[in-house]
Amino acid sequence: MLTTRIAAGGSDDVEATDLLELLDRYGAVLWEDGRHRSNVTAFITDIHMKLRAPRFLQFSQRMLDDAVSRLKEAGNSNATVNRKLSALSKLLRKAYRMGDIGPLPEFTRQKERQGRIRFLEQEEEERLFSAIGAMSDIFRRLCIFLVDTGARFGEALGLRWNDIHGRMATFWITKSGRSRSVPLTERAQKAIAASGGRSLGPFYGIDRQQFRKTWLKARQQIGLSHDKDLVPHVLRHTCASRLVRGGIDIRRVQMWLGHQTLTMTMRYAHLASGDLAICIPVLEKASQREIRLS
Numbered sequence: 001m002l003t004t005r006i007a008a009g010g011s012d013d014v015e016a017t018d019l020l021e022l023l024d025r026y027g028a029v030l031w032e033d034g035r036h037r038s039n040v041t042a043f044i045t046d047i048h049m050k051l052r053a054p055r056f057l058q059f060s061q062r063m064l065d066d067a068v069s070r071l072k073e074a075g076n077s078n079a080t081v082n083r084k085l086s087a088l089s090k091l092l093r094k095a096y097r098m099g100d101i102g103p104l105p106e107f108t109r110q111k112e113r114q115g116r117i118r119f120l121e122q123e124e125e126e127r128l129f130s131a132i133g134a135m136s137d138i139f140r141r142l143c144i145f146l147v148d149t150g151a152r153f154g155e156a157l158g159l160r161w162n163d164i165h166g167r168m169a170t171f172w173i174t175k176s177g178r179s180r181s182v183p184l185t186e187r188a189q190k191a192i193a194a195s196g197g198r199s200l201g202p203f204y205g206i207d208r209q210q211f212r213k214t215w216l217k218a219r220q221q222i223g224l225s226h227d228k229d230l231v232p233h234v235l236r237h238t239c240a241s242r243l244v245r246g247g248i249d250i251r252r253v254q255m256w257l258g259h260q261t262l263t264m265t266m267r268y269a270h271l272a273s274g275d276l277a278i279c280i281p282v283l284e285k286a287s288q289r290e291i292r293l294s
Contacts, residue, residue: 016055017100019048019091026094035154036175043084044091047071058102059092068110078110085110117267118229119238120147124222131218139214141191142203143235148188150239150257153208153232160201164192171258180258237268244271 023044031037048054050070051063067088071081085107095101120128125147133140145156151171158173167189170181184192195202215232216225224230236257243253250272254265 015100016057017095018054018056019044019051019088022091022095022100025100026091026098030090030094032177034173040087043087047084047088050074056101059105061105064105064107077112079112081110082112116229117237117241118227118231118234119241120234124224125238127222128218128224131221132214135214135217138195138203138206139211141194142206142211143232144191145188145203146232146235147238148185148191149182150236150243151182152236153211156203157206157208158201159203163201174258176258176260178258178260180255182256240265240268241271244268247272 023041027037027041031040047067050067052066053063056063068081068085071084072078076084089104089107092101092104096104129140129143132143142156145151146153149156149169151159151169152175155171155174159169159171163170163172164184167184168181169184169188169192170179172179174180192202198204212232219225219227219230240253240257243256244250248256250262250265250269253268254262257265259265
């Protein structure tokens with residue numbers, strides 16, 4: 001293997017490396033095994049393939065800017081670029097701390113546009129869940145659990161029986177790596193209880209692809225096949241929207257959903273705009289005063 005060595009800090013030498021070598025060296029330390037690590041591996045590999053000179057002693061600002069440009073040229077949205085850069089930054093920071101590479105470039109978050117957040121109205125939920133239930137009862141109960149807990153699909157599948165204590169469920173396998181517990185609605189408890197015969201957990205062993213096929217078929221049956229935003233993640237959005245619409249403050253919604261930053265939760269803040277109605281009497285009073293003065 002071709003290597004280049006330079007003096008680092010006037011003492012130890014540093015070998016030229018590439019992103020895949022660093023990922024192989026530190027991937028298991030930085031990311032737990034599972035779907036998230038698989039995604040990170042794909043992100044880092046994509047960036048590696050887009051670098052004009054993949055081996056480096058220092059990941060320069062020019063390299064970073066060029067990688068961002070090439071990601072965008074390949075059709076990556078700003079949101080996707082940000083996810084890939086987040087993985088890259090974490091990997092490079094670790095390599096820098098370990099003395100494998102030189103100083104790091106400045107990472108600038110790409111501006112993301114607020115997309116439309118799709119959520120289910122009550123009537124839509126009833127029709128969709130009914131269509132799913134006609135094909136699979138456990139898929140229907142999984143949907144109920146997801147919409148009433150806001151859990152991600154993988155979190156629900158990773159739930160084990162000893163993670164459920166009375167009206168509380170604890171999710172240990174989460175996107176952030178931090179566990180969280182949420183209380184269960186009555187129908188969420190019933191959805192779990194009906195899976196009593198399953199070995200490791202209430203939704204253990206469910207096939208993701210089969211669930212998705214059933215979802216798409218049900219969407220078609222209720223006349224919403226054209227609605228490409230109506231994907232299973234809508235159930236998590238629906239849970240969040242109902243909490244905000246019901247007057248739950250954003251901080252509590254953040255804790256419920258397990259968002260690492262409040263920025264993620266703020267996507268739902270506009271749904272609480274009904275609270276702004278209390279501003280109207282103030283403006284009405286002010287306008288009436290202006291009329292009297294004129």
